[in-house]
Amino acid sequence: xxxxxxxxxxGFLLALMLIAAAVPDWFAPFxxxxxxxxxxxxxxxxxxxxxxxQFGRDVLSRTIHxxxxxxxxxxxxVIFPLVLGGAIGLxxxxxxxxxxxxxxxxxxxxxxxxxxxxxxxxxxxxxxxxVNVYIAVTCVGWVPxxxxxRAEVLVQAQSDxxxxxxxxxxxxxxxxxxxxxxxxxxxxxxxxxxxxALAILLGSSLGYLGLGAQPPTAEWGVLIADGKNFFxxxxxxxxFPGVAIVLAGLGFSLTGDGLADLLAVKR
Amino acid sequence: MTILMEAEGLTKHFPGRRGLIDMARRAPRPxxxxxxxxxxxxxxxxxxxxxxxxxxxxxxxARCLVGLHAPDRGTVRFAGADLAGMTGxxxxxxxxxVQMIFQDPYGSLNPLMSVGDTLAEALAVxxxxxxAAIAARVGELLAMVRLPPDAAGRRPHEFSGGQxxxxxxxxxxxxxxxxxxxxxxxxxxxxxxxxxxxxxxxxLRARLGLTLVFITHDLRLVRHMTQRVAVMYLGRVVxxxxxxxxxxxxxxxxTRALLRAVPQxxxxxxxxxxxxxxxxxxxxxxxxxxxxHPRCGIxxxxxxxxxxxxxxxxxxxxxxxxxxxx
Amino acid sequence: xxxxxxxxxxxxxxxTKRGKVHAVDGVGFSxxxxxxxxxxxxxxxxxxxxLRxxxxxxxxxxxxxxxxxxxxxxxAMDAERLRRMRGGQIGMVFQEPMAALNPVLPIGLQITxxxxxxxxxxxxxxxxxxxxxxxxxxxxxxxTRLGQFPHEFSGGMxxxxxIAIALAANPALLLADEPTTALDVxxxxxxxxxxxxxxxxxxMGLVLVTxxxxxIAETCDRVAVMYAGRLCxxxxxxxxxxAPRHAYTKALLGAMPGQGQxxxxxxxxxxxxxxxxxxxxxxxxxCGYRMPICDAGRPLLRDVSPGQVSACHAAEALA
Numbered sequence: 001x002x003x004x005x006x007x008x009x010x011g012f013l014l015a016l017m018l019i020a021a022a023v024p025d026w027f028a029p030f031x032x033x034x035x036x037x038x039x040x041x042x043x044x045x046x047x048x049x050x051x052x053x054q055f056g057r058d059v060l061s062r063t064i065h066x067x068x069x070x071x072x073x074x075x076x077x078v079i080f081p082l083v084l085g086g087a088i089g090l091x092x093x094x095x096x097x098x099x100x101x102x103x104x105x106x107x108x109x110x111x112x113x114x115x116x117x118x119x120x121x122x123x124x125x126x127x128x129x130x131v132n133v134y135i136a137v138t139c140v141g142w143v144p145x146x147x148x149x150r151a152e153v154l155v156q157a158q159s160d161x162x163x164x165x166x167x168x169x170x171x172x173x174x175x176x177x178x179x180x181x182x183x184x185x186x187x188x189x190x191x192x193x194x195x196x197a198l199a200i201l202l203g204s205s206l207g208y209l210g211l212g213a214q215p216p217t218a219e220w221g222v223l224i225a226d227g228k229n230f231f232x233x234x235x236x237x238x239x240f241p242g243v244a245i246v247l248a249g250l251g252f253s254l255t256g257d258g259l260a261d262l263l264a265v266k267r
Numbered sequence: 268m269t270i271l272m273e274a275e276g277l278t279k280h281f282p283g284r285r286g287l288i289d290m291a292r293r294a295p296r297p298x299x300x301x302x303x304x305x306x307x308x309x310x311x312x313x314x315x316x317x318x319x320x321x322x323x324x325x326x327x328x329a330r331c332l333v334g335l336h337a338p339d340r341g342t343v344r345f346a347g348a349d350l351a352g353m354t355g356x357x358x359x360x361x362x363x364x365v366q367m368i369f370q371d372p373y374g375s376l377n378p379l380m381s382v383g384d385t386l387a388e389a390l391a392v393x394x395x396x397x398x399a400a401i402a403a404r405v406g407e408l409l410a411m412v413r414l415p416p417d418a419a420g421r422r423p424h425e426f427s428g429g430q431x432x433x434x435x436x437x438x439x440x441x442x443x444x445x446x447x448x449x450x451x452x453x454x455x456x457x458x459x460x461x462x463x464x465x466x467x468x469x470x471l472r473a474r475l476g477l478t479l480v481f482i483t484h485d486l487r488l489v490r491h492m493t494q495r496v497a498v499m500y501l502g503r504v505v506x507x508x509x510x511x512x513x514x515x516x517x518x519x520x521x522t523r524a525l526l527r528a529v530p531q532x533x534x535x536x537x538x539x540x541x542x543x544x545x546x547x548x549x550x551x552x553x554x555x556x557x558x559x560h561p562r563c564g565i566x567x568x569x570x571x572x573x574x575x576x577x578x579x580x581x582x583x584x585x586x587x588x589x590x591x592x593x
Numbered sequence: 594x595x596x597x598x599x600x601x602x603x604x605x606x607x608x609t610k611r612g613k614v615h616a617v618d619g620v621g622f623s624x625x626x627x628x629x630x631x632x633x634x635x636x637x638x639x640x641x642x643x644l645r646x647x648x649x650x651x652x653x654x655x656x657x658x659x660x661x662x663x664x665x666x667x668x669a670m671d672a673e674r675l676r677r678m679r680g681g682q683i684g685m686v687f688q689e690p691m692a693a694l695n696p697v698l699p700i701g702l703q704i705t706x707x708x709x710x711x712x713x714x715x716x717x718x719x720x721x722x723x724x725x726x727x728x729x730x731x732x733x734x735x736x737t738r739l740g741q742f743p744h745e746f747s748g749g750m751x752x753x754x755x756i757a758i759a760l761a762a763n764p765a766l767l768l769a770d771e772p773t774t775a776l777d778v779x780x781x782x783x784x785x786x787x788x789x790x791x792x793x794x795x796x797m798g799l800v801l802v803t804x805x806x807x808x809i810a811e812t813c814d815r816v817a818v819m820y821a822g823r824l825c826x827x828x829x830x831x832x833x834x835x836a837p838r839h840a841y842t843k844a845l846l847g848a849m850p851g852q853g854q855x856x857x858x859x860x861x862x863x864x865x866x867x868x869x870x871x872x873x874x875x876x877x878x879x880c881g882y883r884m885p886i887c888d889a890g891r892p893l894l895r896d897v898s899p900g901q902v903s904a905c906h907a908a909e910a911l912a
Contacts, residue, residue, distance in 0.1 A: 169362030487851030530807025
């Protein structure tokens with residue numbers, strides 16, 4: 001097994017985020033929701049390493065606590081589209097024909113609209129909040145997974161080891177689930193990890209726009225939205241959550257790259 | 268000799284691609300005429316060679332024989348039973364009897380499955396041995412194809428091309444078949460390794476009493492391995508006879524050209540005149556009449572008029588040439 | 594017969610992440626006018642790398658030894674001299690004509706390009722010469738063919754077009770790397786006869802790389818057998834085939850079907866890795882004539898009979 005440098009760095013960043021999300025109270029020096037009127041908009045100091053916001057809440061503690069929400073967003077915004085899209089892609093790729101033609105038109109329809117615009121449309125209809133964000137992202141985000149899975153299944157279905165399985169009289173579920181799926185799923189899983197980086201950005205964007213996590217919940221996008229009004233006077237309010245987003249995104253991207261090498265099917 | 272397997276009037280066409288403009292013009296969809304009216308019987312215990320150049324349909328024929336392709340017309344019968352009319356259980360039984368070895372040593376094994384799992388799966392699905400005996404049987408199969416016992420725990424990428432072909436052979440043998448259809452099993456291998464695999468196949472054939480259908484473009488291998496040979500050109504069998512006799516006195520002009528074109532190992536410069544002129548026609552638009560007539564040195568007016576049937580003319584075996592008698 | 598190309602002690606080392614790969618190691622041969630030299634070997638034998646090293650087409654490889662082109666040191670040539678030699682004096686034909694031809698340019702233009710690069714002909718002269726070349730390689734209806742694109746050609750016709758391009762500047766030597774491997778046997782036959790005919794008519798030299806001993810037997814005057822980057826044996830085709838003096842040559846001939854035997858004489862094992870060169874003979878682990886001396890020291894090339902050179906300790910035992 002060759003573990004690449006990118007996997008090492010990416011894994012380290014993700015591990016940090018995971019620990020912060022699992023036990024935020026170990027690290028957060030303050031309660032993220034408690035106001036401190038003694039230190040309103042205080043700059044970074046020995047007490048408040050990342051400073052405080054306009055209500056005196058500790059930015060470091062809020063950033064740490066937000067990782068739980070953002071990690072959840074990263075995972076859920078990917079896992080639901082992955083499962084739905086993967087299943088659709090598998091069926092479409094295997095059956096082809098009319099099913100494939102209908103799938104093609106449906107994909108055309110969805111990709112006509114910019115991803116974010118469509119998600120925002122769904123959230124606007126369903127109402128703001130994280131659960132509705134997940135529903136919206138699943139409705140729109142399954143498409144790339146289905147396309148990728150379909151293409152992989154088509155390649156695998158043409159291969160001789162699948163033909164060998166058919167000559168051995170194996171039934172369809174065995175061939176599809178035991179032979180095709182494990183081979184086709186690997187590139188899709190790698191894509192999914194990389195996609196989590198974008199999911200973090202999406203979650204933050206929606207939080208920023210007020211469509212995702214709702215205040216006073218600490219979420220990086222919400223924190224930046226709060227901080228932007230004070231950017232000239234208290235830049236730390238938006239800066240540190242911003243850095244957290246960048247690091248998390250980097251973590252997922254690097255891990256995705258590293259996994260791509262590690263999971264590449266050796267021929 | 269009993270006939271084990273039979274193809275009768277086998278025809279398989281594949282739809283070709285048609286551009287947007289042709290579609291708008293409502294031009295007819297092009298058709299690749301892979302196989303046309305193939306009649307062939309496979310006798311128990313023999314090795315039948317199927318030889319031809321690209322586009323002759325030999326691989327399509329192989330895939331029809333093992334049930335990977337359903338023919339458009341015609342039937343494949345195994346031990347008298349029509350493959351198309353088989354129920355699920357009957358078909359499973361058919362697959363147990365008729366196995367295949369593939370050309371590509373890299374694509375024909377599931378890269379994520381260990382060699383042992385690949386063999387065990389075939390054994391389990393067909394209930395060849397009791398569950399408890401599967402591991403032992405896997406070891407026997409590996410020994411049969413001369414792979415070390417520890418091969419079972421390894422994945423395909425750890426093996427060389429020749430070793431992978433051995434694994435493919437072991438997988439086919441796992442279900443104890445009567446017939447093995449081998450589609451260019453050694454053409455991806457180097458000469459020295461090719462000889463190892465050829466010898467292994469010959470040895471297993473003798474030991475297990477296998478019937479072998481050996482598909483290849485290599486006439487030297489056909490001569491070496493087979494008792495009967497079918498020469499194919501553009502989707503049809505043009506000559507079918509005992510290998511030794513057919514190589515000694517080929518009757519179809521295409522067979523003659525093919526034999527003359529094969530580089531021999533005896534040193535001696537070839538003359539300037541090619542064995543046959545012209546290019547292989549496209550199976551999208553085979554020439555009318557005898558498909559070989561545009562390249563044939565002795566073609567007459569009648570050759571382009573009708574397709575000559577594969578039948579015994581003046582010699583001892585069937586030839587599809589109007590002029591074979593003269 | 595005047596020597597065109599002389600290669601001595603050619604070695605090619607690739608530096609990879611996993612260390613050095615000795616792709617070619619101590620290869621030497623020469624080709625004269627009107628002569629066809631066949632280089633035969635299995636995959637990984639270094640036969641194609643040798644061909645590319647001669648024209649310095651290898652990037653990122655360390656090439657040492659001597660390559661002499663009509664008395665001139667090729668490895669010391671500057672870029673401009675090299676450009677004039679490649680294509681101008683030495684033409685090249687590759688295995689995959691579709692990869693070597695530019696898919697978006699008509700064939701005529703690709704021939705003309707070669708003529709612009711290597712001749713002083715004017716536009717009319719180039720057109721005339723292009724037609725001549727197509728005729729020379731047996732492509733009928735030249736005028737129409739010049740305007741067509743590679744995808745409108747069949748595999749055999751593409752290879753003919755490649756040969757026409759290689760011949761554009763009247764090279765003295767043609768290097769052909771597995772030119773018929775991708776072709777059907779009847780088309781291979783046509784192309785081999787064409788190449789042989791061109792050598793006889795134009796007095797060119799030809800180096801033909803192939804894995805097929807049959808191609809060597811019927812097309813070449815002399816043969817060089819390679820194994821694991823090293824030269825095993827060279828000599829005129831007939832004596833080498835009749836009485837090989839290297840154990841590998843003998844084994845390779847024995848492994849070929851179609852000689853009337855029941856079982857082929859397979860060579861056990863597989864080709865060695867090239868990152869750790871053997872101290873002795875590279876073929877020793879698979880060899881039926883293996884002696885202690887074979888593992889101890891690398892056999893040197895030596896004359897075993899007039900015109901036949903072999904690097905095998907068992908050369909005498911084989912005679």
